[in-house]
Amino acid sequence: MIEIKVPPVGESISEVTLVKWLKNDGDYVERDEIICELESEKATFELNAEQAGILQTVAKEGDTLNIGDVACKIDETAAKPESAAPAAAPKAEEKKEEPKKEAAPQAQAAAPAAAASDVKATPVANAIMADKKVQPESVKGSGSMGRILKSDVLAALENPGRTPGKPLYSREDRPQKMSNLRKTISRRLVEAKNTTAMLTTFNEVDMTRIMEIRKVYKDKFKEQHGVNLGFMSFFTKACCIALQEWPAVNAYIDGDSVIYHEYCDISIAVSAPKGLVVPVIRNAESMAMNEIEAKVVELATKARDNKLTIEEMTGGTFTITNGGVFGSLMSTPIINIPQSAILGMHKIQDRPMAINGKVEIRPMMYLALSYDHRIIDGRESVGFLVRVKELLENPELLLIGKDPVKALLEL
Template structure:
C-alpha cells in the first residue's frame, strides 16, 4: 500500500517552508517513526517521520524546493521492507567477528575549549564500550555553557573504553575514552546481559518518540512496544499515557469519608540541568532582577508584506537561492528604527551608557537543547537575501548544535518570533546587556476598521520590552511605531523614509 509523505501543518504565521534535508533516498528501506526529511521554515525545522515500515517510493520534492502545508512530497510503500534484498540480513555476520584484530589504541579527548570556557560536561555518548565505529562518526557530545562540541572517531575501529560517562565535568584535552584502530566488534556485544540495555536504546530511536516520552516523564522500558522487533511507537506511548490517566481519573465511590490513600504508581524523576539550561535560567533571572524592564505593545497589518512575498517569492528564490521570509523584513525594519532611536541600540556599563555605531541583531532560535540567540552581524549592510541566508545558516547550526561562541557573543538588539509556535501575545525578557528585545507573534485575521469600513486583515501584535533605565517611554513608543510603519509600508525600507 502506498502512503503519501506530506508536509506537516504549518503555523498560521508561516506561509511556506522548504525541503532542508532528505535523510533517505528512493528505494531505501525505512522503519516506522524514522525521520525521513526535515522541512525548514523561517524559524523552526520540522521532522517528517515514516508512518509505517516500508520502502521509499517516489520523492516528488527535492532539497531546496518550496512547499506548502499538507503538500505531498513523496510516497512510502508500506510493508516493502520485507521485500528488501536478503543481502542486508547477512550484515550481522560481520558483527560476530572477533575483537582484538585491531592495532593502535588512541585516546578520545575533549577538544580544546575557548579561553572564556573553564570546563564542560559530557552530554551524550552515542556509542557504548565495545561497539564498532567508523572514521568521522560522532562518538560523544561535549556541552559548554553555550555550544555543543562533537568528538569524532579518528579511524575505523572499536570504542574499547569509556573513561568519563555522561554528566562528568571535564576540561580541554581530557582523555574520556579509548579507541582501538582497525578492531571489529566482538560477538559478546550480543550477550543476553546487554539485551535489556540494547532494547531500551533501540525502543526510542525515533526523535518524535523520544520527545513524547520526555514530555510525559517516561522511559522506553515503561511502555510496551508493538512495533517491529518490539520497538516503541508514538501510538504505544499515547495508549500508555491514556491508560494511566484513566486509571488515575477513576472516580472514588461516594461513601462516608475515609482515610486518604495514595496510589502506588506515583513516580518522579530528577534530571540534572544541562549547562545551557543553567545559563539560560541564570541570565533570565538576572534580567528580571537587574533591569527596570517594561513592555509596550502595538499591532501591524501584515497584508502589504504578504502580498509582496506572494508576488515576488518565486523570482526572489530563483535569483538568490533562498526563500523570502518574514524575518528579513523584521530585521530591516528594526535596523532602521535603531538608527532613529540610538538609545535602544545602547547598553549600560557601570555608570556609563555605551552607544553602538554598528547593528548586530540577535535572532532567538529554539533548539532541542534550549533557546539560543545567534547574531546576524552588521545587519545594516545586508540585503534581504543575505539576511535570509544568514538566518537560515544560524537556524540549521542551532538545530545541529554546531553554533560557535563567536556566533553567539555580543549583539545589540534581539528579535524573537513566538508566532511560529502560535503565540498571540507575550512579554519577552531582555537579553542583557542589551536594552531592548522585540517580540513578533502569530499573524491572525481580524476585523479592523479602515476608513470607516470593516475589513478582514492579517494582523500581528508587536511587543517591545526595554530597560527603562536607559530607554524612556517616548523613545520606546517611537521605536515601535517606526517598526510598525515600515512593515505596513515596506517601500519605505527601499526609499529610506
C-alpha cells in the same frame, strides 16, 4: 596509549557535560573521527580522535567534566581489525540462489499464516475494534503472549487517550538532570529580571502590504535567490533602520558608561532541541533581503542540529523573537542581556479594523518591545516601535528609510 582531554571551548567556560558517545568502548576509530558530543553552557560541540586506534572510554554519558579532564584513551598501537564479512558473502549468495525456485510456493503458502499470527487478538476483540475503529496499537493486551481480549478493548473504549499499560491515576515523578545550556538559560533570565529596569510597550502592525508582496513575488524570489521570502527579513530590515534612528535601543550599559553601536548585530531567538539559543546575524544593516533570509535558514538549521559555534552566539546588539510560530498572540519577552531591548513578534490574526471610517478585516500582528528603562526612555521606546510599525506597513520605505517623494523633495 594517548589521553583525549576536554579542550578549552571559551574564556568563561570551565566545565562541560558529556552528552553522548558516538563510538563504543572497544571500537576502532580513525584519526579525526568524531567520538563523542560535549555540551557547554553555550553550545554543543564534538570531540575528535587525535590518533587512530582502539577506544577506551573513561567518562560516562551525563558526566560533568572540567576543562582538561580525560574523556577517553586511545591505544594507537592496536592493529586495525580485519572484517571477514566480504569473504563469506559469496558463499551465502550461492546458498540463497539454489533453493530459490522451490521455496517460492512455500513462501506464498506461508504468507497468510504469518499474517494471521501477527493479529494478537481474539475474534470478538477484533470485531469490536473494527466496529469502533480502534487501532490495535492503542490497546494493551492482557491475554497469553500479549493477546488482546474483549475486556481489553472495552477498557480502552472507556478510557480514550490513555497510554496503554499506564495506570489511570499515576503519581510517578521523573527526575532529570538539568543540562548546562538549560542552567545558563535559567541564570541569564533571572539575571535579566534582577539587574535591569525592564518595561514593555506594545503596538500592532497591519501585515496586509507585506503579505501582498510575498504573494506576488515569493516564487520569483525563491527562483532567483534559492531561499523563501519570509517575514524575518522584513522585520530585520525595519529594526535596523529604526535602531540607527534611535541609537539608545541599540546600546548597552557598561559600568558608568553607555556603549553605542554604529552597526546592527541582530540576534535571532531560535528554539533548539536542548533549549532557546540566540545566534547572531552580523552587520544586518548592510545585508540584502535574500542574504538575511539565507542567514536565518543557516543559523536555524545549525541550531536544530546542535551545530552552532560559540562565536555564532556571541555578541548581538538587539534581539528579535517570534512567538507567533507557536501560536502566541501576546507576550512580554525578556531582554537578552547585556543588550537593552528585544522585539517580540506574534501570531498574525485576522481582526476587524476601522479603515477610513469603514470596518475591514485585516491581518494584524501585535508587537512587544521590552527595554531597559535605565538607558531607554519612554519616548525612545515608543518612537522606535512606531517607526518599526510604519516601515512594516509601508515596505517601500525599507529601501531608503523614507518616503520616495519626501526624499525627492529633500524633506
